[in-house]
Each structure stands twice: as C-alpha cells, then as structure tokens.
Amino acid sequence: MRNWQGQKVVIIGAARQGIALARYLVAAGARVILNDQLPASQLQSAQQALADLSIEWVCGGHPLSLLEGTDCVCPSGGVPFDLPLLEEARQRGIAITNDSQIFLECVPCPVIGITGSAGKTTTTMLVGRIAEHAGQQGAPFPRRVWVGGNIGNPLIASLGEISQDDLVVMELSSFQLEVMTISPQFAVILNITPNHLDRHKTMAAYTAAKARLLDFQPRGSQPMETWGNPAKACAAVLGREDSIAWGLVERAHCPVWFFGHDLVDRQFPGAFVSEGWVCIWNGTDVSRVMPVSEIQLRGRHNLLNVLAACAVSAAAGLSFEAMRRGISSFNGAPHRLEFVRSWGGARWYNDSIATAPERSMAALRSFDEPIVLLAGGRDKDLPWDDFARLVRQRVDHLILFGECAEKIHKAVGDPLPGERPFTLAVCKDLYSAVQQAARIVESGDVVLLSPGGTSFDEFRDFEARGEAFRKWVQELS
Numbered sequence: 001m002r003n004w005q006g007q008k009v010v011i012i013g014a015a016r017q018g019i020a021l022a023r024y025l026v027a028a029g030a031r032v033i034l035n036d037q038l039p040a041s042q043l044q045s046a047q048q049a050l051a052d053l054s055i056e057w058v059c060g061g062h063p064l065s066l067l068e069g070t071d072c073v074c075p076s077g078g079v080p081f082d083l084p085l086l087e088e089a090r091q092r093g094i095a096i097t098n099d100s101q102i103f104l105e106c107v108p109c110p111v112i113g114i115t116g117s118a119g120k121t122t123t124t125m126l127v128g129r130i131a132e133h134a135g136q137q138g139a140p141f142p143r144r145v146w147v148g149g150n151i152g153n154p155l156i157a158s159l160g161e162i163s164q165d166d167l168v169v170m171e172l173s174s175f176q177l178e179v180m181t182i183s184p185q186f187a188v189i190l191n192i193t194p195n196h197l198d199r200h201k202t203m204a205a206y207t208a209a210k211a212r213l214l215d216f217q218p219r220g221s222q223p224m225e226t227w228g229n230p231a232k233a234c235a236a237v238l239g240r241e242d243s244i245a246w247g248l249v250e251r252a253h254c255p256v257w258f259f260g261h262d263l264v265d266r267q268f269p270g271a272f273v274s275e276g277w278v279c280i281w282n283g284t285d286v287s288r289v290m291p292v293s294e295i296q297l298r299g300r301h302n303l304l305n306v307l308a309a310c311a312v313s314a315a316a317g318l319s320f321e322a323m324r325r326g327i328s329s330f331n332g333a334p335h336r337l338e339f340v341r342s343w344g345g346a347r348w349y350n351d352s353i354a355t356a357p358e359r360s361m362a363a364l365r366s367f368d369e370p371i372v373l374l375a376g377g378r379d380k381d382l383p384w385d386d387f388a389r390l391v392r393q394r395v396d397h398l399i400l401f402g403e404c405a406e407k408i409h410k411a412v413g414d415p416l417p418g419e420r421p422f423t424l425a426v427c428k429d430l431y432s433a434v435q436q437a438a439r440i441v442e443s444g445d446v447v448l449l450s451p452g453g454t455s456f457d458e459f460r461d462f463e464a465r466g467e468a469f470r471k472w473v474q475e476l477s
Contacts, residue, residue, distance in 0.1 A: 002105065005029035010066050012036070012085065013076025014046040020154035021074055021099040026053045033058055035066060035085075064088050074098050077150065077175040080199060100149060100172060101180045103156045109142075109166040112312055113149075115177060115213050116190025116239070118359045119305040121151050121333050122297070123190060124171040126309035130326035131167050134318040141317070142167035150176060167316070175199070178209040183216035185234045187254070188312050190305070191242040193358045198380045203244075211248055219253045235315035237308060240264065257315050259307035261300075271311040278306065278323075280314050290324040296331050299366030335466035337363055340473045345443025346372070348473045351450035352466030356380060357387035360452040364394050369446045371395045373421075374433045376402035377453025377465075384411035387452060391421060397440055398424045401433040403457040429458055430465065434472045447473075 007030045011018045014036040022032050033056045036043055040059040047057065058066060062085040067073075072095045075086060089096055104111060114124045128147035135142050146162060148155040149170035162168065170184065174195075192210050194203060218234050236252035239245040240260035249256055258270035269283045278289040295306055310323050332338055335352040342348070347369075354360045360375060373395045388411040391398055398421040400408050405426050415424050423440065427433040430449075437447050455465040 002102075007031065007071040008069055009033070009072045009074060010035055010070050011074045011076070012062065012079045012083070014038070014043050015076060015078070017076040017099050017154050018074075019046055019049050020157040021102070022050055022055055023053065024099075024102070024156050024159065026055065032056070033066060033070075035059075035062060037061060067092060067094060070094055072097060074102075075179065077173055079175075081175075081178055096179050098176060098179055099154055099156045100170070100176045101182050103154075103159060104180075104182045104184060106159055107155075107162055107168060108164040109162055109168060110186065110233075110316065111168040111170055111184035112186040112188065112316060113170045113172050113184035113213055114188040114190070114308075114312075115172045115174070115210055116188075116245070117193040117195045117210075117356070118362060119190045119301060119308070120171050120173075121353070122302065122336055123188065123305045123308050124149070124151060124169055125333050126305060126327060126330055127313060128169045129330055130309060130313045130318055130322050131169060131316075133325040134313075134322035137319065137322060141165060145169065172213060174206060174209040177212045180212055181216055183213055185217070185254075186237070186312055186316055187213045187217055187235070187252075188237040188308055189213060189239065189245045189248060190308055191239050192244040193242070193356070194382050195356045195358070195380070207244055211251060214248060214252050214254075217253045233315065233317070235312065237270075237312045237315065239304065239308065240270070241304070255315075257311045259304065259311040261303070261307075269311075269314070271307040271314065273303070273307070278310055278327075280310060280320070282314065287320060289320045290327060294324070294328040296328065298337055299362060301362040301366070302332075302337075335463060337366060338466070340470050343473065343476050344438065344441040344445075346441045346445035346447050348447045349449065350466045350469050350473075351448060352455070352462045352469060354450040354452060355454045355462055356382055357384050357452045358382075360450040361387055361390050363448060363450040364390055367394075367446045367448070369444060370442070372397040372399065372437050372441055372445050372447045374399045374401065374430070374437060374447070374449045375408055375452050376400045376405045376430075376433070377451040377455055378402060378457040379404035379407055379453050384408055384452070388412040393420065395421045396423075396445070397421055397437075399427060399433045399436050400425070401427045401430050402451070402453060404453045408452070430468060431472055434469065434476075438476050 009030045010033045012035050035058045073089045114120050131145040143165040146168045150173045151171045234254035236254045237257045240258040256268050258268045263272045280287045338350040340348045351363045449469050455462045459465040
C-alpha cells in the first residue's frame with residue numbers, strides 16, 4: 001500500500017474513474033491535478049462533483065509542464081497509452097498507475113478479475129449473482145459481494161467499506177490492464193479475438209495487455225485442499241476453445257481451470273457440458289451443477305460465459321446450489337442481446353455492446369429465425385471478411401448505418417438474386433436504420449441491433465446508442 005501523503009498526482013480523464021480516484025487520493029493526502037482534453041466549459045458537472053475538494057484543474061489539453069515535480073500519473077481507461085504526456089512520463093521514470101491497480105493494492109478481500117474480448121460483463125454479472133446467492137445461503141463467505149471495475153461504479157469509491165470477509169468481482173479491460181503490475185487472486189481470461197486494434201495496433205500488443213491479468217498472480221501451485229478457502233487459494237481460468245486464451249496456460253503461475261463445451265482431458269479442473277448438464281470436474285470427480293435448459297441467456301457464446309462463471313466460482317469455493325440459483329435467475333445484462341419488444345410480428349433485440357465484428361457474429365449465431373440486422377457505427381481497424389461471410393449465410397435483410405457503412409457494404413457486396421442478404425440498405429444514422437427496419441419487417445423475424453462498430457460517430461458510448469435504439473423501437477406504432 002502506497003503512502004500518498006504529500007504526493008503530486010496527475011489524473012488524466014475527468015469521467016467517472018478520474019472523479020472517483022481524485023476523491024480517494026485527496027482523502028489519502030495527495031495533491032491532485034485533474035487533467036482533461038475537454039475545455040472547462042464541458043466539464044462543469046465533473047467540477048461540481050468535486051467542488052468540496054482542493055483540486056487543481058488543467059483543461060483543454062495535456063501540457064508536458066504538468067509533469068514538473070509529479071510523483072505519479074494516473075490515466076483513465078479511455079486515455080491512449082501513446083499520449084505524449086504518458087510517453088514523456090515514462091521517459092522521465094515517473095510512476096504510471098490507475099484506479100484499478102490502486103484498488104487491488106489496498107483491497108483486503110479476495111478478488112475475481114475477469115477480462116476477454118467478449119462476454120466479460122455478462123460473466124462478471126453472473127459471478128456476482130452466484131456469490132450473492134452463496135452469501136444468502138448462510139455460508140461464512142462471502143459476507144458481501146462487490147461488483148464493478150470496468151462496469152458500474154469504480155470500486156475505489158467503495159474501498160473504505162470493504163472487509164476481509166467480502167468478495168470483489170471485477171471486470172477489467174485491456175485499457176486498464178496495460179499499465180497494471182498487480183493481479184487478482186482469481187483471474188479469468190474468456191477469449192482473445194481481434195478488438196481495439198485502433199488502440200493496441202497489433203494482436204500481439206493486445207494479447208500482452210490481456211495476459212497481464214495472469215502475470216502478477218502468486219507464484220507456485222496452491223495445493224488442491226486450499227481451493228474453496230479464498231484467503232489462501234488462487235486460480236487462472238482460461239477459455240479452452242479460444243486458441244489465444246488457452247495458449248496462455250504456460251504463463252499462469254496459479255492452478256489452471258478450464259471452461260469449454262467438452263471435457264477434453266482430465267489434466268485440469270474446470271466446467272463443461274455433458275448430456276444436457278453444466279458440470280464441474282474438480283480433478284477427482286464430475287458433479288452436475290444445473291440443466292442447460294435452465295439457462296435464460298441465448299447463444300453458444302453465453303453458454304461459454306456460464307461455464308466460465310461456474311469454473312471460477314468452483315475455484316473460489318462457491319456452492320453448486322449458488323451457481324444454479326444465480327445463473328437460472330439471470331436474464332442478461334443491458335445492451336447485450338437484450339429483448340426490447342415485439343412489434344410488427346417480430347422480436348427486436350438490442351446488442352449495442354457488439355463493437356467488433358466478432359461480437360456481432362456471436363449474436364447472429366444465437367438465432368435461427370430470419371434476421372434483419374442493423375450494423376455500422378465507427379470502425380476499429382478490424383477485418384470484416386468473416387462477418388460478411390456469415391451475413392451472407394444468416395441475414396435476410398442488412399441495414400447499414402454510420403461511418404463504416406460503406407466499408408461493411410464493400411465487404412458484403414451487393415445482393416444477388418435469390419441469395420442472402422436479400423436486401424441491403426445504407427442509412428445515414430441509427431434512427432433512419434430503425435425506421436427502415438420497421439418498413440420491411442415481417443412476422444416471425446428477429447430485428448437485431450448488433451453494430452460491429454463503436455458508437456463514437458454518433459453517441460457518447462454503446463449504452464447511449466442502446467438506449468436510443470430502445471426508445472425509438474418503443475415509439476414504433
């Protein structure tokens with residue numbers, strides 16, 4: 001745990017992470033400078049949130065003069081790692097950290113950290129629900145469950161309330177991980193597929209950022225009997241069906257647990273499916289957890305998320321009954337294959353979280369019905385060829401919108417007589433795309449917003465895009 005008393009700390013980014021960290025550091029005695037590229041006129045709500053604290057604000061850019069006498073720089077998750085201010089800080093040997101690392105340095109209880117290119121929010125929420133049910137059953141652990149990190153409120157805002165008998169379930173993005181030098185006791189890497197290459201540039205750099213979740217776990221194997229005692233246990237949970245995630249098995253310092261559809265071999269404990277049941281292999285015996293039919297989430301990818309949640313829950317000693325209750329009562333996270341309404345004889349789904357082609361492909365595979373797909377947004381320098389092939393196999397009507405509409409159109413090509421997609425329309429924005437879908441939808445269709453691109457060409461984030469989609473679909477009459 002660091003001594004922040006009298007330290008000069010520059011926080012870059014005045015969104016929720018920066019605001020929460022500023023409040024924590026001021027309370028710890030640090031001299032805080034909050035820096036943001038936006039002008040002060042656009043940061044009034046953030047300044048009001050911290051009006052009771054003595055904080056220096058530097059807005060409208062990132063001057064290198066901020067580094068004079070600075071002890072530490074804390075970039076928020078969305079700040080590019082190649083920002084000149086950060087590059088200069090590294091050259092000067094100034095420490096770089098973030099709110100997630102500071103939280104992990106101080107938190108007194110076990111932490112389950114979850115990352116992946118897709119599914120991390122759903123898996124994080126599933127594990128949180130499982131842990132809450134475990135606590136409700138009168139088990140000594142956990143007393144209270146805290147869920148956050150890259151979702152919800154920054155956990156550092158709650159640090160003073162967390163006790164050693166609690167459990168933290170933490171979603172971590174590659175943006176957060178690339179500056180971190182600490183790992184949680186339980187680390188889950190779901191999958192690593194092309195994503196955020198506009199930020200990381202190469203798959204090697206992106207993979208390296210994700211792998212840091214494992215790099216700083218305790219070294220040496222924990223004996224089998226310590227599993228189920230979270231104060232002593234640790235585990236690395238890896239997706240067996242993802243070649244890059246499973247390729248990190250030799251990099252793990254802790255016992256490895258797998259998750260996948262099949263029990264390929266018995267070398268590692270883990271979660272799998274057998275005869276319609278979710279099962280756990282603990283290294284000695286196979287136990288049934290719950291029937292697959294009780295899972296409310298659609299899609300093969302969500303079954304993998306359930307298996308990942310079961311694997312890490314088993315490693316942490318949470319009961320099978322808690323797994324069953326937590327999973328069977330979970331209907332999904334907002335903006336992730338979220339059912340909006342039935343209209344025009346079709347079911348309309350919001351999958352705004354799909355900000356990469358791979359994620360849209362997972363959504364497409366979740367439906368057997370005729371699909372009207374709304375795709376587009378802003379491109380992340382990712383390939384669209386596989387997406388295009390799947391669209392030609394599964395999508396009846398393709399509606400494109402946003403900055404990357406023409407790029408997707410080029411990848412898919414024009415419709416051919418008698419072949420999918422039967423129609424293709426290009427719209428200027430999401431609202432126009434919703435109206436186009438309403439004009440062509442037929443009874444029995446699924447209308448799916450699963451963009452494959454980010455929201456930043458039109459909305460502040462994927463949540464704002466999903467909320468707008470919900471609103472416009474609800475207004476159809």
